[in-house]
Amino acid sequence: MSDATWHPTACILCECNCGIEIRLGGDTGTRFERIRGDKAHPGSQGYTCEKALRLDHYQHQPRLTSPLRRRDDGTFEQIDWDTAIREIAARFVAVREAHGGESIFSYGGGGQGNHLGGGYGGATMRALGARFRANALSQEKTGEFWVNGKMIGGGVRGDVAHAEVAVFVGKNPWQSHGFPHARTTLKEIANDPERSIVVIDPKRSETAELADFHLQVRPGTDAFCLAALVAVMVQEGLVHRRWVDEHTVGVDEIERAFGGIDIDEYARRCGVDAELIRATSRRIARASSVAVAEDLGIQMNRHSTMNSWLEKLLWALTGNFGVPGAQYMASSLVSLVRSNGGAGREGRPDPVSPVTGSKIISGLVPCNVIPEEILTDHPKRFRAMLVESGNPVHSLADSRRMREALASLELLVVIDVAMTETARMAHYVLPAPTQFEKWEATFFNFEFPHNVFHLRAPVVPAPAGVLPEPEIHARLCEALGAISDADLAPLREAAARSRADFAGAFFEATTANPALGAMAPVVLYRTLGPTLPDGAASAALLWGAAHRTAMGHEASVRRAGFTGDGLELGEALFDAILAGRHGVVFTHDQWDDVWARVATDDGRIHLVVPELLDELATLADEAPLTTDEFPYLLSAGERRSFTANTIIRDGGWRKRDADGALRLSPADAESLGVVTGAAVRVITSRGAAQVVVEVHAGMQPGHVSLPNGLGLDEEHEGEVRRVGVAPNELTDSGWRDPIAGTPWHKAVPARLEPVS
Numbered sequence: 001m002s003d004a005t006w007h008p009t010a011c012i013l014c015e016c017n018c019g020i021e022i023r024l025g026g027d028t029g030t031r032f033e034r035i036r037g038d039k040a041h042p043g044s045q046g047y048t049c050e051k052a053l054r055l056d057h058y059q060h061q062p063r064l065t066s067p068l069r070r071r072d073d074g075t076f077e078q079i080d081w082d083t084a085i086r087e088i089a090a091r092f093v094a095v096r097e098a099h100g101g102e103s104i105f106s107y108g109g110g111g112q113g114n115h116l117g118g119g120y121g122g123a124t125m126r127a128l129g130a131r132f133r134a135n136a137l138s139q140e141k142t143g144e145f146w147v148n149g150k151m152i153g154g155g156v157r158g159d160v161a162h163a164e165v166a167v168f169v170g171k172n173p174w175q176s177h178g179f180p181h182a183r184t185t186l187k188e189i190a191n192d193p194e195r196s197i198v199v200i201d202p203k204r205s206e207t208a209e210l211a212d213f214h215l216q217v218r219p220g221t222d223a224f225c226l227a228a229l230v231a232v233m234v235q236e237g238l239v240h241r242r243w244v245d246e247h248t249v250g251v252d253e254i255e256r257a258f259g260g261i262d263i264d265e266y267a268r269r270c271g272v273d274a275e276l277i278r279a280t281s282r283r284i285a286r287a288s289s290v291a292v293a294e295d296l297g298i299q300m301n302r303h304s305t306m307n308s309w310l311e312k313l314l315w316a317l318t319g320n321f322g323v324p325g326a327q328y329m330a331s332s333l334v335s336l337v338r339s340n341g342g343a344g345r346e347g348r349p350d351p352v353s354p355v356t357g358s359k360i361i362s363g364l365v366p367c368n369v370i371p372e373e374i375l376t377d378h379p380k381r382f383r384a385m386l387v388e389s390g391n392p393v394h395s396l397a398d399s400r401r402m403r404e405a406l407a408s409l410e411l412l413v414v415i416d417v418a419m420t421e422t423a424r425m426a427h428y429v430l431p432a433p434t435q436f437e438k439w440e441a442t443f444f445n446f447e448f449p450h451n452v453f454h455l456r457a458p459v460v461p462a463p464a465g466v467l468p469e470p471e472i473h474a475r476l477c478e479a480l481g482a483i484s485d486a487d488l489a490p491l492r493e494a495a496a497r498s499r500a501d502f503a504g505a506f507f508e509a510t511t512a513n514p515a516l517g518a519m520a521p522v523v524l525y526r527t528l529g530p531t532l533p534d535g536a537a538s539a540a541l542l543w544g545a546a547h548r549t550a551m552g553h554e555a556s557v558r559r560a561g562f563t564g565d566g567l568e569l570g571e572a573l574f575d576a577i578l579a580g581r582h583g584v585v586f587t588h589d590q591w592d593d594v595w596a597r598v599a600t601d602d603g604r605i606h607l608v609v610p611e612l613l614d615e616l617a618t619l620a621d622e623a624p625l626t627t628d629e630f631p632y633l634l635s636a637g638e639r640r641s642f643t644a645n646t647i648i649r650d651g652g653w654r655k656r657d658a659d660g661a662l663r664l665s666p667a668d669a670e671s672l673g674v675v676t677g678a679a680v681r682v683i684t685s686r687g688a689a690q691v692v693v694e695v696h697a698g699m700q701p702g703h704v705s706l707p708n709g710l711g712l713d714e715e716h717e718g719e720v721r722r723v724g725v726a727p728n729e730l731t732d733s734g735w736r737d738p739i740a741g742t743p744w745h746k747a748v749p750a751r752l753e754p755v756s
């Protein structure tokens with residue numbers, strides 16, 4: 001049964017969300033028979049990598065199709081939705097009454113392709129009186145967010161596509177992407193003799209293969225390398241003094257701190273030739289534009305927050321901000337991170353978590369402290385948890401500890417498409433449609449000057465028994481008594497009349513009744529939602545987002561082609577989002593817009609972050625990470641061509657590297673007496689696992705790596721089996737950054753033993 005139609009949608013396997021088109025077929029007419037890049041998508045323009053072509057393995061993985069309740073013996077029974085919603089609401093209320101709403105914790109709310117649900121989840125949290133939350137961002141990006149807050153007051157990205165020099169610090173975009181048409185862009189830069197790629201990575205990665213400057217640091221020693229790069233700029237007079245004086249504050253302190261650094265000694269400490277470091281600094285300083293992108297190689301590593309700062313000094317000291325090919329601050333339709341009411345900015349205190357007092361950055365509790373916030377007799381500990389589209393047992397540090405913590409909760413509710421390692425521990429599991437069975441979108445919209453938003457329509461019908469997340473949240477809020485028909489009736493009537501009437505009625509009702517305003521997403525879903533075309537009720541919260549964007553970025557929205565006075569501009573944008581099946585350019589920025597987004601008190605870039613200057617001062621005295629007991633450093637979670645977090649629970653989707661081999665250098669293979677295909681045991685302070693080895697010429701001695709996202713429990717014909725190693729069975733949640741609490745997964749001390 002083939003259908004000649006190409007259905008536009010997007011790939012959901014990484015933040016790029018490339019536009020794709022799917023042709024259905026197979027026995028049931030619902031298999032993803034063919035998939036191609038969507039040339040009409042304004043962001044990706046037809047580009048995809050190999051992973052998108054195998055999305056049928058996501059759509060047809062073993063699914064959840066009924067709400068489940070766990071029995072005392074650990075098995076699950078199917079229950080109907082009314083029972084599930086009623087019991088979950090009652091049990092959350094019992095926790096709130098006994099210990100306060102703040103003891104209810106929320107985790108997740110979206111993955112690489114699905115952020116609409118999380119938008120509605122905020123209403124459920126407010127209905128419960130819950131305050132604390134975390135998601136994957138607070139185990140990777142919050143250190144960088146904190147630094148951005150201090151230095152610039154908002155998120156910064158590099159215009160890699162137009163940069164003369166592109167610098168990748170602990171990032172392998174050939175595999176992980178992270179910016180549009182990554183491979184095409186990398187090849188373009190590599191083939192242009194006037195442009196250069198700089199890569200800082202202990203491994204000769206696919207991206208490093210294309211680099212003009214590969215600084216092959218020892219794992220976990222980036223701080224020395226980055227500090228030396230900055231020191232060369234300071235000591236050789238490469239700082240763009242005129243620009244720095246005009247646009248930044250603190251350069252004198254920076255010059256004092258880096259003027260005394262012993263570059264040769266720091267080069268020795270990170271294992272990179274000092275002349276290569278000098279040449280790299282000079283190349284960066286000489287370039288007409290430099291874009292820098294950092295990622296997990298430093299964000300999940302020793303000194304992660306400080307390294308984010310050092311990386312930013314490279315472009316800030318050379319004037320690479322607010323011009324083409326350099327750093328920019330993008331517009332957004334919906335911000336992924338909650339503002340801290342100014343916290344994180346200089347001089348304002350960060351809020352902290354209730355038990356460990358850890359910094360809450362961008363509204364997120366560090367993932368690594370979640371077990372400590374539960375496993376304690378502290379009166380403010382978390383007692384109940386709602387997990388949506390996240391798999392903390394598998395994806396957060398120290399799975400054993402996480403299981404222990406979740407097992408001690410009074411209530412755990414999981415909303416997912418599949419039976420995950422986390423769902424297996426839940427009291428209730430609620431099944432959602434896949435991302436190709438419902439209206440979905442992501443808020444990963446960071447492009448410049450043309451920023452793109454893509455609302456995706458369903459490609460195939462959802463099976464009976466599942467409910468989209470917005471409907472789940474609306475039902476929970478109703479069961480909690482947070483919204484009532486009496487509140488909604490006048491808004492429904494206004495929505496039936498016209499959008500303009502609805503706008504008036506909505507603003508009036510939510511102003512008069514702030515408690516209703518707090519429920520805005522589900523109120524919109526229940527009132528405006530049913531009037532939206534093609535069953536797109538889940539898009540209702542985008543109505544508010546479209547209006548906010550039209551007000552906050554008016555000139556950019558107009559440049560993108562939208563017109564209208566007053567509220568008409570936001571309505572025009574909303575209508576275009578609803579109608580635009582291939583994605584919509586919602587803002588067209590100019591480079592001048594970038595400076596207007598700098599949100600420091602004086603509008604300048606603040607070069608000095610005092611806490612990090614202090615940390616830098618202690619660097620020279622630090623001891624190496626390896627010991628006689630653990631002589632190797634394990635990167636636990638490397639992106640490879642067939643890894644995609646834990647989104648596809650069907651190992652059959654991998655074309656290569658079926659078991660997720662441990663990569664190690666030829667020299668280490670020889671000294672251990674192993675060859676590709678042999679088995680070894682990896683042992684860390686927290687666990688041990690047997691793995692298959694792949695001897696890899698790009699690895700340096702002493703460094704080994706395991707892929708991310710493997711070791712999932714897969715159910716095939718009633719049998720559960722696990723393929724590959726779950727990296728977090730080997731990691732330690734205490735092994736984390738002192739400021740942001742981000743994990744140090746990329747440099748886990750380990751020992752290897754051959755298995756005969």
Ligand SMILES: Nc1nc2c(c(=O)[nH]1)N[C@H]1C(S)=C(S)[C@@H](COP(=O)(O)OP(=O)(O)OC[C@H]3O[C@@H](n4cnc5c(=O)[nH]c(N)nc54)[C@H](O)[C@@H]3O)O[C@H]1N2
Nearest residue numbers: 170171172176200219220295296297638639643644645746
């Ligand atoms: N194929 C694929 N792509 C993905 C994903 C996926 O699962 N699979 N996941 C997506 C997600 S959620 C994210 S956050 C991104 C992450 O994207 P990346 O951060 O680019 O991916 P990683 O492979 O985890 O790490 C990048 C590099 O860090 C290097 N590294 C290890 N230790 C060190 C060190 O000490 N110093 C330095 N400088 N580098 C080090 C590794 O060798 C590796 O090449 O990828 C996204 N894209």
Ligand SMILES: Nc1nc2c(c(=O)[nH]1)N[C@H]1C(S)=C(S)[C@@H](COP(=O)(O)OP(=O)(O)OC[C@H]3O[C@@H](n4cnc5c(=O)[nH]c(N)nc54)[C@H](O)[C@@H]3O)O[C@H]1N2
Nearest residue numbers: 111136389390391395415416417435636637645646727745
């Ligand atoms: N050791 C180590 N650990 C890591 C990493 C590493 O490099 N090393 N990488 C980390 C990084 S950067 C990230 S981003 C995290 C990712 O880890 P998580 O945040 O846990 O996210 P995902 O693996 O993307 O899984 C999301 C869940 O969403 C479910 N899902 C898919 N579609 C839908 C849907 O439409 N609705 C709902 N409700 N659920 C859905 C999937 O079944 C899956 O259970 O892993 C982190 N963990």
Ligand code: SF4
Nearest residue numbers: 011014017018049052
């Ligand atoms: S995994 Fe590949 S195809 Fe999918 S969004 Fe990322 S870069 Fe695009």
Ligand SMILES: [Mo]
Nearest residue numbers: 136137140645
């Ligand atoms: Mo991530």
